[in-house]
Amino acid sequence: MKRFDKSSITIKDVAKRAGVAHSTVSLVMNDREHVSPKLRERILKISNEMGYMxxxxxxxxxxxxxxxxxVVFPENPHFFTITYFLMIIDGIQNACKKYDRALMFFSLDQTKGESYxxxxxKWLIDLMIILNVDYTRDISKDIRDLKDNGIAFSLVTKYNGKEKVNSVCVDNLEGVRLALEYLASKGHKRIGFISGSPNSADGPERLDAFKVLSKKMGFDQDEDxxxxxxxxxxxxxxxxxKLLELKKRPTAIFAASDYMAxxxxxxxxxxxxSIPGDMAxxxxxxxxxxxxxxxxxxxxxxxxxExxxxxxxxxxxxxxxxxxxPQMAVLKPELIKRQSC
Amino acid sequence: MKRFDKSSITIKDVAKRAGVAHSTVSLVMNDREHVSPKLRERILKISNEMGYMxxxxxxxxxxxxxxxxxVVFPENPHFFTITYFLMIIDGIQNACKKYDRALMFFSLDQTKGESYxxxxxKWLIDLMIILNVDYTRDISKDIRDLKDNGIAFSLVTKYNGKEKVNSVCVDNLEGVRLALEYLASKGHKRIGFISGSPNSADGPERLDAFKVLSKKMGFDQDEDxxxxxxxxxxxxxxxxxKLLELKKRPTAIFAASDYMAxxxxxxxxxxxxSIPGDMAxxxxxxxxxxxxxxxxxxxxxxxxxExxxxxxxxxxxxxxxxxxxPQMAVLKPELIKRQSC
DNA sequence: GTTAACCTATGAAACGTTTCGATAAATCCA
DNA sequence: TGGATTTATCGAAACGTTTCATAGGTTAAC
Structure with a gap:
């Protein structure tokens, strides 16, 4: 096993060259006070020359x-091909740039069930983003540990535990409303619904929203x-x-995710x-x-x-x-009209 | 600024509880020899009980x-939505799992031109993957620094410098051949080509391959x-x-990337x-x-x-x-027949 | 029964920083 | 001018590991 040991320039090297204590260099590097302007200047110059990092x-x-x-992400064989997550990550990366932090990823299946x-x-991560919590797993103890130890974190999903935590999610009720009102405006009143995973926050929420709103809006209420x-x-x-086989087919289908659609x-x-000819x-x-x-x-x-x-x-x-x-940020969804309705 | 200081369990805590030197615990944790089986056992048990990490x-x-x-990635406003890179990253993540390493990302625009x-x-990264090198930038010094300091790395692109480095790329000549032979088999002999970026390895390579092969295969040779x-x-x-406006239109168009297609x-x-009716x-x-x-x-x-x-x-x-x-791995491309030809 | 060889376990040093109390130097005020 | 206050710099300690030379304790060999 090879080792690389040609050591790089350290704060001590800079200090030696400048003829000062390395703690002084540290102060300069961190833009702290209590260093005279001219010394600061000189140290900065030397450290640049030496390529200190x-x-x-x-x-x-x-x-x-x-x-x-x-970023902690759920067990998933090809996580990095799921564009849903990647768009979230793109936003995270944006923020990383803003706060000048590097990005680290931890896959839950790799960490073999280690808690957040x-x-x-283990990695001294003081800022953690947790993607897509699996609701079959109880994470409340984990969440408490994070809080008790002052580790800053946010969930990108709704969190239903009693602890107040940072979380970001979308207004599912509003989203479903936008969809159903749009379909209604196109004359549909018999709408099939494909629900999402029951082990998530969004799945049941969208399903409930569909049930409540479709009743309120007077759509057909058949179980199937x-x-x-x-x-x-x-x-x-x-x-x-299963929807297509119905004796009385829906005229539109609303899927709780794009992938399902x-x-x-x-x-x-x-x-x-034909879509939207035969069915929206x-x-x-x-x-x-x-x-x-x-x-x-x-x-x-x-x-x-966002x-x-x-x-x-x-x-x-x-x-x-x-x-x-800690707060829950509920962001607004938006209707994107294309050509499938 | 809050701090979290409720310190976690260290190797010394485990050592104290076990009544041994912490260096001994270290040996156990790293599965090194020179520790008696029964002591090893006991330390392992204690460290598990204490939840040492x-x-x-x-x-x-x-x-x-x-x-x-x-992973070092090129300056790009929405890198994480470019599926080309993400599929590569998916492979990298696979390997991370295999070697039990975490994944870190560094965007070149964030690091403000810092060398690889x-x-x-700065981060003591001893294994680095460099995506998509910009050929307008001379990285040979950078490459040499990495080599001289024993940092393991690979480029995911062809590298033309004189240093021998690990790199992975696709056989562009073969890829273009597969495409052109397939088009020829469909009866096309007048083929338009949309080339890729000249500042990459793949752009010029595919362009050259197109020029050479289309001549060899007897396709029309108009400049435009x-x-x-x-x-x-x-x-x-x-x-x-520009291709569609030609007085004599091509019957097929071959784009050097899917995005362009x-x-x-x-x-x-x-x-x-109509595709493929009017044009493949x-x-x-x-x-x-x-x-x-x-x-x-x-x-x-x-x-x-892969x-x-x-x-x-x-x-x-x-x-x-x-x-x-260090070696260059040239992987084989494959023809994927769908319905656009 | 002595010496050599080995095995286990130890303690100290090191990695490159930040932090903090201490000291020295400079400035202030009377 | 001298004491008090502020400012600038320093040195040591700490963070949680790994590593390495060394010391005891066994065992093996003669």
């Missing part, structure tokens, strides 16, 4: 802060107009035939159903792909990038502001 | 290794059958009209051109989106996930094997 790891060890944003808190301790997916493409493709679209095409189709999320499908999918946009950025903003505030109360 | 930062500082893979080497020193894009959607949309597709649709269209890459466009795009697959994984594999080997010679 602070060692973030040593800094991290002593200060117990890491200058990173740690343990991950943060609702089928149950899990947000994935495959589940959309699998579930939509695209899956449904494939299944519908396979049966020769709507999705939810506005992920990257949906502008490219044929027909381009009408959907409800979740402001995913959500990622906001999650970091909140965590940063709870780190910096003395009496910051 | 090694501090990776301290470990990193002393060992000058970081247990991470650092400086980034690696070639237009110049930069791999982006917008450039495809912008450039393709999709852009071209939009422009062609806007002019009422091929892309290159097989990014995520192209299966969803209408018609689904026939393209040349780059094995992006490339990401291979890049890490090579870097790991050059770190672990005493006399490992």
């Amino acid at each position: 602070p060692n973030m790891v040593a800094r991290s060890l002593i200060s117990k802060k890491s200058a990173t944003v740690g 808190y343990k991950i943060s301790r 107009l609702i089928v149950h997916g899990d947000f994935t493409f495959e589940s959309g493709e699998r579930e939509v035939p 695209i899956g449904a679209m494939r299944a519908m095409k396979a049966q020769g159903i 189709l709507m999705g939810f999320d506005n992920t990257l792909e949906v502008a490219y499908v044929e027909p381009p999918l009408t959907t409800i946009r979740q402001p995913l990038q 959500m990622g950025e906001k999650a970091v903003d909140l965590a940063v505030r709870s780190m910096n502001e003395e009496n910051f109360e | 090694p501090n990776m930062v301290a470990r990193s500082l002393i060992s000058k290794k970081s247990a991470t893979v650092g 080497y400086k980034i690696s020193r 059958l070639i237009v110049h894009g930069d791999f982006t959607f917008e450039s495809g949309e912008r450039e393709v009209p 999709i852009g071209a597709m939009r422009a062609m649709k806007a002019q009422g051109i 269209l091929m892309g290159f890459d097989n990014t995520l989106e192209v299966a969803y466009v209408e018609p689904p795009l026939t393209t040349i697959r780059q094995p992006l996930q 490339m990401g994984e291979k890049a890490v594999d090579l870097a790991v080997r050059s770190m672990n094997e005493e006399n490992f010679e």
Whole structure:
């Protein structure tokens, strides 16, 4: 096993060259007071000449802060191909730039069930973004550990535990309302719904919203107009035939995620159903792909990038502001009209 | 500014509880020899009870290794929405799991032109993957610094400098050949080409391959059958009209990237051109989106996930094997037949 | 029964920072 | 001018590890 040891320039090297104590150089590097302007100037010049670069790891060890944003993501074989998450991450990366932090990723299956808190301790992550919590797993102890130890974090999902935490989510009721009102305006009153995963925050919320609003708006109320997916493409493709087989077919289908809508679209095409001619189709999320499908999918946009950025903003505030109360940011969805309705 | 200081369990805490020196605990934690089985057992038990977790930062500082893979990515406003890179990253993440390393990202615009080497020193990154080198920037000094200091790295692009380095790329000549032979087999002999960015490795390579092969295969050789894009959607949309305006139109268009092909597709649709009825269209890459466009795009697959994984594999080997010679891995492309030809 | 060889465990030093109390120098005020 | 106050700089300690030379304690060999 090779080692690299040609050591790089440290704060002590700079100090020696400048003929001062290395603690003084440290003060300069951190823009702290109590250093005379001319000495500061001189040290800065020398450190530039020498190409000094602070060692973030040593800094991290002593200060117990890491200058990173740690993103914890759920077990998923091909996480980095799921554009839903990636748009959130794009927002997170934006924020990283703003706060000058590097980005670290931790996959839950890799960390073998280690708690969020343990991950943060292990890597001295002081700012953590938690994506898409699995509701079958009880994370309340974990959340408490994070809070008790003063680690700043946000969830990008709704959190139902009793602890007050930073979280960012979309207004699902409003999103479903936008969709249903739009479909109603197109004359639909018999609407099929493909629900999302019951083990998430969004799945049940959108389902409830659909039930409540479709009743209120006077749509057909048959039990079998609702089928149950899990947000994935495959589940959309699998579930939509149940709607198509109904003696009395819906005139529009609303899927609780874009992936399911695209899956449904494939299944519908396979049966020769024309969209929107024979049947209208709507999705939810506005992920990257949906502008490219044929027909381009009408959907409800979740402001995913904003959500990622906001999650970091909140965590940063709870780190910096003395009496910051953790908060839930509920962002507004938006109707994106394309050609599938 | 709040601080979190409720300190966590360290190796010394475990040592104290076990009544041994902390260096002994260290030996146990690292599975090193020279510890009697029964003591090892006891220490392991105690450390589990106490929930000990090694501090990776301290470990990193002393060992000058970081247990991470650092990915350096090019300046790009929305990097995390570019599926081309993300598929590579998905492969890198796979490898991270395999080698039990965490993933770190460094955006070149954020690091404000810091050299790769400086980034690696700053964060003690000992394994680095460099995505998509900009050929207008001379990185040879940077590359030499990395090599001289024993930092393992791979480029995910072809590297033309004189230093031997790990790199992973696709066989562009073969890819273009697959595309052209397929088009020829469909009876095309007048083929328009949209080239990629001249500041990359792949752009000029695919362009040259097109020129050479299209001559060899006896296709029409008009200068204006070639237009110049930069791999982006917008450039495809912008450039393709030049081909459509030709007095003698091509019967097929081959774009050097999928994004350009999709852009071209939009422009062609806007002019009422039917694909593949009026004109065939091929892309290159097989990014995520192209299966969803209408018609689904026939393209040349780059094995992006494999490339990401291979890049890490090579870097790991050059770190672990005493006399490992850096190598260039040229992966084979593959023809993906869909419905645009 | 002595010496050599080995194995286990130890303690100190090191990694590159930040922080903090102490000291020295400079400035102030009377 | 001298004491008090402020400012500038320093040195040591700490962060949580790994590593390495060394000291005891066993065992093996003669």
